[in-house]
Amino acid sequence: MKTIKVSVVTPDGPVYDAEVEMVSTKAKSGELGIMAGHIPMVAPLQIGSVRLKNEGRTDLIAVNGGFLEVRPDVVTILAQTAERAETIxxxxxxxxxxxxxxxxxxxxxxxxxxxxxxxxxxxxxxxxxxxxxx
Structure with missing residues (x-):
């Protein structure tokens, strides 16, 4: 399956940077699922989870607002704060x-x-x- 590069960044620095098959999160307009080749878009995020799926495993990140920018080959999440599940x-x-x-x-x-x-x-x-x- 094709992958897409994902970067989750906060004012304190990077939280996540990897290639994944799918990104799922909640924008203010509703639930989003993003895969490689997705149309470009920008969306404000709600307080919620970012689910990053790759090779049968799912990484979770807690985000507290921010923005999601999607380009065909890169997803960038600019969050006010973000924490990986294992570091909470x-x-x-x-x-x-x-x-x-x-x-x-x-x-x-x-x-x-x-x-x-x-x-x-x-x-x-x-x-x-x-x-x-x-």
Whole structure:
């Protein structure tokens, strides 16, 4: 099967760089599946997982927003933050989830509630990917 080069980059540096058969992720417009030869496009990403399939195995990366750029031979993901499944600190993610839930309960300000809601989504995403429950 043909492959496509994928690079996942954050402001802190590269997170992933490899040839894969397929990329699957959630854009704001919906679920995307990208293979070699895909039409060029740019799409904003949601908080979610990037699934990279190659030779029967799937690598998972947790991304917290950003953009996906597709060219026929290269996919570049520019993410605000990104973590490979195997590098996620599950205890830290669970603690972040508990803090966000507590902030949501205690919040009286709409801005604080929105920030806590986003923090909760990020934590749940990291937990799901670390546990492979996406």
């Amino acid at each position: 600190d599950l205890a830290r993610a669970q603690a972040a989830k508990a803090r966000a839930e507590q902030r949501l309960q205690d919040s009286t300000d709409a801005v604080d509630a929105k920030r806590a809601e986003l923090a909760l989504k990020r934590a749940v995403n990291r937990i799901n990917i670390a546990e492979r429950n996406f």
